[in-house]
Amino acid sequence: MTRLLDIPADLPSAAAAYASVGIRVFRVRPDKAPFANCVRCRPPTEKRPNPFYIEHRPEECRCDARTCHGFHAATTDVALVRRWWAEQPDANIGAPCALNGWAVLDIDPRHGGDQSYSVLEQRVGCLPGTVMQLTGGGGLHILYRTPGVSLPGTLGPGIDVKHNGYILLAPSVHASGLRYRWSGHGRFLPPVVGWPAALTPRQRSAA
Ligand SMILES: [Zn+2]
Ligand SMILES: [Zn+2]
Structure with a gap:
Protein backbone atom coordinates (compact mmCIF):
# COMPACT_ATOMS: atom_id res chain seq x y z
CA MET A 1 0.00 0.00 0.00
CA THR A 2 2.66 2.52 -0.95
CA ARG A 3 1.50 3.84 -4.29
CA LEU A 4 0.42 7.40 -4.87
CA LEU A 5 -3.30 7.65 -5.21
CA ASP A 6 -4.85 10.20 -7.51
CA ILE A 7 -7.83 11.56 -5.63
CA PRO A 8 -10.89 12.16 -7.79
CA ALA A 9 -12.38 15.64 -7.40
CA ASP A 10 -15.85 14.42 -6.45
CA LEU A 11 -16.63 13.00 -3.02
CA PRO A 12 -18.33 9.72 -4.10
CA SER A 13 -15.45 8.69 -6.39
CA ALA A 14 -12.83 9.81 -3.89
CA ALA A 15 -14.45 7.81 -1.09
CA ALA A 16 -14.44 4.70 -3.28
CA ALA A 17 -10.80 5.36 -4.24
CA TYR A 18 -9.72 5.44 -0.59
CA ALA A 19 -11.66 2.28 0.24
CA SER A 20 -10.16 0.50 -2.76
CA VAL A 21 -6.64 0.92 -1.33
CA GLY A 22 -7.67 -0.26 2.11
CA ILE A 23 -8.47 3.03 3.85
CA ARG A 24 -11.50 2.69 6.11
CA VAL A 25 -13.97 5.50 5.47
CA PHE A 26 -17.40 6.56 6.67
CA ARG A 27 -19.84 9.34 5.87
CA VAL A 28 -19.77 12.62 7.75
CA ARG A 29 -22.36 15.33 7.27
CA PRO A 30 -21.11 18.65 5.92
CA ASP A 31 -21.53 20.12 9.43
CA LYS A 32 -19.16 17.36 10.68
CA ALA A 33 -21.87 15.52 12.56
CA PRO A 34 -21.71 11.81 11.82
CA PHE A 35 -24.78 10.27 10.23
CA ALA A 36 -27.35 9.52 12.87
CA ASN A 37 -27.78 6.10 14.29
CA CYS A 38 -30.77 4.10 13.15
CA VAL A 39 -33.64 3.73 15.58
CA ARG A 40 -32.35 0.43 16.97
CA CYS A 41 -28.92 1.93 17.64
CA ARG A 42 -29.85 5.31 19.08
CA PRO A 43 -29.59 5.16 22.88
CA PRO A 44 -32.56 6.83 24.56
CA THR A 45 -31.99 10.09 26.41
CA GLU A 46 -34.19 11.94 28.84
CA LYS A 47 -35.38 14.26 26.10
CA ARG A 48 -35.71 11.59 23.42
CA PRO A 49 -37.03 8.28 24.69
CA ASN A 50 -36.60 5.43 22.22
CA PRO A 51 -38.64 2.28 22.76
CA PHE A 52 -37.01 0.68 19.69
CA TYR A 53 -33.48 0.85 21.07
CA ILE A 54 -31.75 -2.51 21.39
CA GLU A 55 -28.98 -2.18 23.92
CA HIS A 56 -25.59 -3.16 22.48
CA ARG A 57 -22.02 -2.00 22.24
CA PRO A 58 -20.98 -0.38 18.92
CA GLU A 59 -18.42 -3.07 18.20
CA GLU A 60 -21.14 -5.68 18.59
CA CYS A 61 -23.65 -3.95 16.31
CA ARG A 62 -25.51 -6.27 13.98
CA CYS A 63 -27.20 -3.41 12.20
CA ASP A 64 -27.67 -3.97 8.43
CA ALA A 65 -27.45 -0.26 7.61
CA ARG A 66 -23.89 -0.07 8.97
CA THR A 67 -23.99 3.70 9.08
CA CYS A 68 -24.57 3.75 12.81
CA HIS A 69 -21.98 4.41 15.52
CA GLY A 70 -19.97 6.99 13.61
CA PHE A 71 -16.47 5.91 12.70
CA HIS A 72 -16.94 2.45 14.15
CA ALA A 73 -18.89 1.83 10.93
CA ALA A 74 -15.94 2.81 8.72
CA THR A 75 -15.32 0.26 6.00
CA THR A 76 -13.06 -0.68 3.09
CA ASP A 77 -16.01 -2.37 1.35
CA VAL A 78 -16.07 -0.46 -1.95
CA ALA A 79 -19.59 -1.59 -2.87
CA LEU A 80 -20.92 -0.36 0.46
CA VAL A 81 -19.02 2.92 0.11
CA ARG A 82 -20.53 3.45 -3.34
CA ARG A 83 -24.00 2.80 -1.90
CA TRP A 84 -23.48 5.25 0.98
CA TRP A 85 -22.33 8.05 -1.32
CA ALA A 86 -25.02 7.31 -3.89
CA GLU A 87 -27.49 8.06 -1.08
CA GLN A 88 -25.57 11.15 0.08
CA PRO A 89 -23.29 12.51 -2.68
CA ASP A 90 -22.33 15.57 -0.59
CA ALA A 91 -21.26 13.57 2.46
CA ASN A 92 -17.74 14.32 3.58
CA ILE A 93 -15.21 11.50 3.87
CA GLY A 94 -14.28 10.57 7.43
CA ALA A 95 -11.40 8.25 8.24
ZN1 LIG B 1 -28.17 0.83 13.49
ZN1 LIG C 1 -25.85 -0.55 16.38
Missing part, protein backbone atom coordinates in the same frame (compact mmCIF):
# COMPACT_ATOMS: atom_id res chain seq x y z
CA PRO A 96 -10.84 6.91 11.76
CA CYS A 97 -7.19 7.41 12.66
CA ALA A 98 -6.21 4.47 14.87
CA LEU A 99 -8.35 2.02 12.90
CA ASN A 100 -6.39 3.03 9.78
CA GLY A 101 -3.09 2.75 11.64
CA TRP A 102 -2.59 6.52 11.77
CA ALA A 103 -1.70 9.06 14.42
CA VAL A 104 -2.27 12.60 13.20
CA LEU A 105 -0.99 15.97 14.37
CA ASP A 106 -3.78 18.47 13.79
CA ILE A 107 -2.35 21.98 13.74
CA ASP A 108 -4.80 24.86 13.87
CA PRO A 109 -3.19 28.31 13.47
CA ARG A 110 -6.41 29.97 14.59
CA HIS A 111 -5.68 28.65 18.08
CA GLY A 112 -1.95 29.30 18.03
CA GLY A 113 -1.01 25.93 16.57
CA ASP A 114 1.75 27.34 14.35
CA GLN A 115 3.48 28.90 17.37
CA SER A 116 3.01 25.74 19.43
CA TYR A 117 4.52 23.76 16.55
CA SER A 118 7.65 25.97 16.53
CA VAL A 119 7.99 25.54 20.28
CA LEU A 120 7.55 21.78 19.90
CA GLU A 121 10.28 21.55 17.26
CA GLN A 122 12.62 23.63 19.41
CA ARG A 123 12.05 21.14 22.20
CA VAL A 124 12.26 17.81 20.32
CA GLY A 125 14.01 18.76 17.07
CA CYS A 126 12.65 18.74 13.55
CA LEU A 127 9.86 16.25 13.12
CA PRO A 128 10.31 13.71 10.31
CA GLY A 129 8.71 14.58 6.99
CA THR A 130 5.61 12.62 6.09
CA VAL A 131 2.19 12.86 4.44
CA MET A 132 0.42 16.18 5.05
CA GLN A 133 -3.05 17.49 4.34
CA LEU A 134 -4.21 21.10 4.22
CA THR A 135 -7.55 21.45 5.92
CA GLY A 136 -10.00 23.81 4.31
CA GLY A 137 -9.81 26.00 7.43
CA GLY A 138 -6.14 26.98 7.18
CA GLY A 139 -4.96 24.09 9.36
CA LEU A 140 -2.59 21.24 8.69
CA HIS A 141 -2.77 17.49 9.28
CA ILE A 142 0.54 15.65 9.63
CA LEU A 143 0.04 11.90 9.32
CA TYR A 144 2.26 9.25 10.92
CA ARG A 145 1.93 5.54 11.49
CA THR A 146 0.41 4.89 14.90
CA PRO A 147 2.90 3.88 17.60
CA GLY A 148 0.34 1.46 19.03
CA VAL A 149 0.33 3.11 22.44
CA SER A 150 -2.07 5.66 23.85
CA LEU A 151 -1.16 9.23 23.02
CA PRO A 152 -1.98 12.56 24.64
CA GLY A 153 -4.94 14.38 23.11
CA THR A 154 -2.97 17.59 22.68
CA LEU A 155 0.65 18.76 22.50
CA GLY A 156 -0.07 22.43 23.15
CA PRO A 157 -2.51 25.19 22.21
CA GLY A 158 -3.76 24.56 18.67
CA ILE A 159 -2.04 21.18 18.29
CA ASP A 160 -4.32 18.20 18.77
CA VAL A 161 -3.35 14.59 18.37
CA LYS A 162 -5.98 12.71 16.38
CA HIS A 163 -5.63 9.06 17.25
CA ASN A 164 -8.79 7.72 18.81
CA GLY A 165 -10.84 10.10 16.69
CA TYR A 166 -11.10 10.68 12.96
CA ILE A 167 -10.09 13.20 10.33
CA LEU A 168 -11.79 14.28 7.13
CA LEU A 169 -10.03 13.40 3.88
CA ALA A 170 -9.68 15.42 0.69
CA PRO A 171 -11.78 16.56 -1.14
CA SER A 172 -14.10 16.97 1.86
CA VAL A 173 -15.52 20.45 2.31
CA HIS A 174 -14.51 22.41 5.42
CA ALA A 175 -17.01 24.62 7.25
CA SER A 176 -15.21 27.55 5.57
CA GLY A 177 -16.43 26.27 2.19
CA LEU A 178 -12.91 25.37 1.08
CA ARG A 179 -11.86 21.80 0.40
CA TYR A 180 -9.32 19.67 2.20
CA ARG A 181 -6.42 18.74 -0.04
CA TRP A 182 -3.23 16.73 0.19
CA SER A 183 -0.09 18.81 0.11
CA GLY A 184 2.22 18.38 -2.83
CA HIS A 185 0.31 17.58 -5.99
CA GLY A 186 -2.93 16.68 -4.31
CA ARG A 187 -2.17 12.99 -4.45
CA PHE A 188 -2.37 10.74 -1.43
CA LEU A 189 0.20 8.30 -0.12
CA PRO A 190 -0.68 6.34 3.03
CA PRO A 191 1.82 7.35 5.73
CA VAL A 192 4.84 5.06 6.14
CA VAL A 193 6.79 7.21 8.61
CA GLY A 194 6.31 6.19 12.24
CA TRP A 195 5.06 8.51 14.97
CA PRO A 196 8.11 10.39 16.32
CA ALA A 197 9.32 8.67 19.48
CA ALA A 198 10.05 12.10 20.97
CA LEU A 199 6.30 12.75 21.04
CA THR A 200 5.40 9.50 22.79
CA PRO A 201 4.86 9.78 26.53
CA ARG A 202 7.97 8.36 28.24
CA GLN A 203 6.25 6.22 30.82
CA ARG A 204 4.63 4.11 28.10
CA SER A 205 6.31 1.16 26.44
CA ALA A 206 5.38 -0.22 23.03
CA ALA A 207 2.30 -2.40 23.06
Whole structure:
Protein backbone atom coordinates (compact mmCIF):
# COMPACT_ATOMS: atom_id res chain seq x y z
CA MET A 1 0.00 0.00 0.00
CA THR A 2 2.66 2.52 -0.95
CA ARG A 3 1.50 3.84 -4.29
CA LEU A 4 0.42 7.40 -4.87
CA LEU A 5 -3.30 7.65 -5.21
CA ASP A 6 -4.85 10.20 -7.51
CA ILE A 7 -7.83 11.56 -5.63
CA PRO A 8 -10.89 12.16 -7.79
CA ALA A 9 -12.38 15.64 -7.40
CA ASP A 10 -15.85 14.42 -6.45
CA LEU A 11 -16.63 13.00 -3.02
CA PRO A 12 -18.33 9.72 -4.10
CA SER A 13 -15.45 8.69 -6.39
CA ALA A 14 -12.83 9.81 -3.89
CA ALA A 15 -14.45 7.81 -1.09
CA ALA A 16 -14.44 4.70 -3.28
CA ALA A 17 -10.80 5.36 -4.24
CA TYR A 18 -9.72 5.44 -0.59
CA ALA A 19 -11.66 2.28 0.24
CA SER A 20 -10.16 0.50 -2.76
CA VAL A 21 -6.64 0.92 -1.33
CA GLY A 22 -7.67 -0.26 2.11
CA ILE A 23 -8.47 3.03 3.85
CA ARG A 24 -11.50 2.69 6.11
CA VAL A 25 -13.97 5.50 5.47
CA PHE A 26 -17.40 6.56 6.67
CA ARG A 27 -19.84 9.34 5.87
CA VAL A 28 -19.77 12.62 7.75
CA ARG A 29 -22.36 15.33 7.27
CA PRO A 30 -21.11 18.65 5.92
CA ASP A 31 -21.53 20.12 9.43
CA LYS A 32 -19.16 17.36 10.68
CA ALA A 33 -21.87 15.52 12.56
CA PRO A 34 -21.71 11.81 11.82
CA PHE A 35 -24.78 10.27 10.23
CA ALA A 36 -27.35 9.52 12.87
CA ASN A 37 -27.78 6.10 14.29
CA CYS A 38 -30.77 4.10 13.15
CA VAL A 39 -33.64 3.73 15.58
CA ARG A 40 -32.35 0.43 16.97
CA CYS A 41 -28.92 1.93 17.64
CA ARG A 42 -29.85 5.31 19.08
CA PRO A 43 -29.59 5.16 22.88
CA PRO A 44 -32.56 6.83 24.56
CA THR A 45 -31.99 10.09 26.41
CA GLU A 46 -34.19 11.94 28.84
CA LYS A 47 -35.38 14.26 26.10
CA ARG A 48 -35.71 11.59 23.42
CA PRO A 49 -37.03 8.28 24.69
CA ASN A 50 -36.60 5.43 22.22
CA PRO A 51 -38.64 2.28 22.76
CA PHE A 52 -37.01 0.68 19.69
CA TYR A 53 -33.48 0.85 21.07
CA ILE A 54 -31.75 -2.51 21.39
CA GLU A 55 -28.98 -2.18 23.92
CA HIS A 56 -25.59 -3.16 22.48
CA ARG A 57 -22.02 -2.00 22.24
CA PRO A 58 -20.98 -0.38 18.92
CA GLU A 59 -18.42 -3.07 18.20
CA GLU A 60 -21.14 -5.68 18.59
CA CYS A 61 -23.65 -3.95 16.31
CA ARG A 62 -25.51 -6.27 13.98
CA CYS A 63 -27.20 -3.41 12.20
CA ASP A 64 -27.67 -3.97 8.43
CA ALA A 65 -27.45 -0.26 7.61
CA ARG A 66 -23.89 -0.07 8.97
CA THR A 67 -23.99 3.70 9.08
CA CYS A 68 -24.57 3.75 12.81
CA HIS A 69 -21.98 4.41 15.52
CA GLY A 70 -19.97 6.99 13.61
CA PHE A 71 -16.47 5.91 12.70
CA HIS A 72 -16.94 2.45 14.15
CA ALA A 73 -18.89 1.83 10.93
CA ALA A 74 -15.94 2.81 8.72
CA THR A 75 -15.32 0.26 6.00
CA THR A 76 -13.06 -0.68 3.09
CA ASP A 77 -16.01 -2.37 1.35
CA VAL A 78 -16.07 -0.46 -1.95
CA ALA A 79 -19.59 -1.59 -2.87
CA LEU A 80 -20.92 -0.36 0.46
CA VAL A 81 -19.02 2.92 0.11
CA ARG A 82 -20.53 3.45 -3.34
CA ARG A 83 -24.00 2.80 -1.90
CA TRP A 84 -23.48 5.25 0.98
CA TRP A 85 -22.33 8.05 -1.32
CA ALA A 86 -25.02 7.31 -3.89
CA GLU A 87 -27.49 8.06 -1.08
CA GLN A 88 -25.57 11.15 0.08
CA PRO A 89 -23.29 12.51 -2.68
CA ASP A 90 -22.33 15.57 -0.59
CA ALA A 91 -21.26 13.57 2.46
CA ASN A 92 -17.74 14.32 3.58
CA ILE A 93 -15.21 11.50 3.87
CA GLY A 94 -14.28 10.57 7.43
CA ALA A 95 -11.40 8.25 8.24
CA PRO A 96 -10.84 6.91 11.76
CA CYS A 97 -7.19 7.41 12.66
CA ALA A 98 -6.21 4.47 14.87
CA LEU A 99 -8.35 2.02 12.90
CA ASN A 100 -6.39 3.03 9.78
CA GLY A 101 -3.09 2.75 11.64
CA TRP A 102 -2.59 6.52 11.77
CA ALA A 103 -1.70 9.06 14.42
CA VAL A 104 -2.27 12.60 13.20
CA LEU A 105 -0.99 15.97 14.37
CA ASP A 106 -3.78 18.47 13.79
CA ILE A 107 -2.35 21.98 13.74
CA ASP A 108 -4.80 24.86 13.87
CA PRO A 109 -3.19 28.31 13.47
CA ARG A 110 -6.41 29.97 14.59
CA HIS A 111 -5.68 28.65 18.08
CA GLY A 112 -1.95 29.30 18.03
CA GLY A 113 -1.01 25.93 16.57
CA ASP A 114 1.75 27.34 14.35
CA GLN A 115 3.48 28.90 17.37
CA SER A 116 3.01 25.74 19.43
CA TYR A 117 4.52 23.76 16.55
CA SER A 118 7.65 25.97 16.53
CA VAL A 119 7.99 25.54 20.28
CA LEU A 120 7.55 21.78 19.90
CA GLU A 121 10.28 21.55 17.26
CA GLN A 122 12.62 23.63 19.41
CA ARG A 123 12.05 21.14 22.20
CA VAL A 124 12.26 17.81 20.32
CA GLY A 125 14.01 18.76 17.07
CA CYS A 126 12.65 18.74 13.55
CA LEU A 127 9.86 16.25 13.12
CA PRO A 128 10.31 13.71 10.31
CA GLY A 129 8.71 14.58 6.99
CA THR A 130 5.61 12.62 6.09
CA VAL A 131 2.19 12.86 4.44
CA MET A 132 0.42 16.18 5.05
CA GLN A 133 -3.05 17.49 4.34
CA LEU A 134 -4.21 21.10 4.22
CA THR A 135 -7.55 21.45 5.92
CA GLY A 136 -10.00 23.81 4.31
CA GLY A 137 -9.81 26.00 7.43
CA GLY A 138 -6.14 26.98 7.18
CA GLY A 139 -4.96 24.09 9.36
CA LEU A 140 -2.59 21.24 8.69
CA HIS A 141 -2.77 17.49 9.28
CA ILE A 142 0.54 15.65 9.63
CA LEU A 143 0.04 11.90 9.32
CA TYR A 144 2.26 9.25 10.92
CA ARG A 145 1.93 5.54 11.49
CA THR A 146 0.41 4.89 14.90
CA PRO A 147 2.90 3.88 17.60
CA GLY A 148 0.34 1.46 19.03
CA VAL A 149 0.33 3.11 22.44
CA SER A 150 -2.07 5.66 23.85
CA LEU A 151 -1.16 9.23 23.02
CA PRO A 152 -1.98 12.56 24.64
CA GLY A 153 -4.94 14.38 23.11
CA THR A 154 -2.97 17.59 22.68
CA LEU A 155 0.65 18.76 22.50
CA GLY A 156 -0.07 22.43 23.15
CA PRO A 157 -2.51 25.19 22.21
CA GLY A 158 -3.76 24.56 18.67
CA ILE A 159 -2.04 21.18 18.29
CA ASP A 160 -4.32 18.20 18.77
CA VAL A 161 -3.35 14.59 18.37
CA LYS A 162 -5.98 12.71 16.38
CA HIS A 163 -5.63 9.06 17.25
CA ASN A 164 -8.79 7.72 18.81
CA GLY A 165 -10.84 10.10 16.69
CA TYR A 166 -11.10 10.68 12.96
CA ILE A 167 -10.09 13.20 10.33
CA LEU A 168 -11.79 14.28 7.13
CA LEU A 169 -10.03 13.40 3.88
CA ALA A 170 -9.68 15.42 0.69
CA PRO A 171 -11.78 16.56 -1.14
CA SER A 172 -14.10 16.97 1.86
CA VAL A 173 -15.52 20.45 2.31
CA HIS A 174 -14.51 22.41 5.42
CA ALA A 175 -17.01 24.62 7.25
CA SER A 176 -15.21 27.55 5.57
CA GLY A 177 -16.43 26.27 2.19
CA LEU A 178 -12.91 25.37 1.08
CA ARG A 179 -11.86 21.80 0.40
CA TYR A 180 -9.32 19.67 2.20
CA ARG A 181 -6.42 18.74 -0.04
CA TRP A 182 -3.23 16.73 0.19
CA SER A 183 -0.09 18.81 0.11
CA GLY A 184 2.22 18.38 -2.83
CA HIS A 185 0.31 17.58 -5.99
CA GLY A 186 -2.93 16.68 -4.31
CA ARG A 187 -2.17 12.99 -4.45
CA PHE A 188 -2.37 10.74 -1.43
CA LEU A 189 0.20 8.30 -0.12
CA PRO A 190 -0.68 6.34 3.03
CA PRO A 191 1.82 7.35 5.73
CA VAL A 192 4.84 5.06 6.14
CA VAL A 193 6.79 7.21 8.61
CA GLY A 194 6.31 6.19 12.24
CA TRP A 195 5.06 8.51 14.97
CA PRO A 196 8.11 10.39 16.32
CA ALA A 197 9.32 8.67 19.48
CA ALA A 198 10.05 12.10 20.97
CA LEU A 199 6.30 12.75 21.04
CA THR A 200 5.40 9.50 22.79
CA PRO A 201 4.86 9.78 26.53
CA ARG A 202 7.97 8.36 28.24
CA GLN A 203 6.25 6.22 30.82
CA ARG A 204 4.63 4.11 28.10
CA SER A 205 6.31 1.16 26.44
CA ALA A 206 5.38 -0.22 23.03
CA ALA A 207 2.30 -2.40 23.06
ZN1 LIG B 1 -28.17 0.83 13.49
ZN1 LIG C 1 -25.85 -0.55 16.38
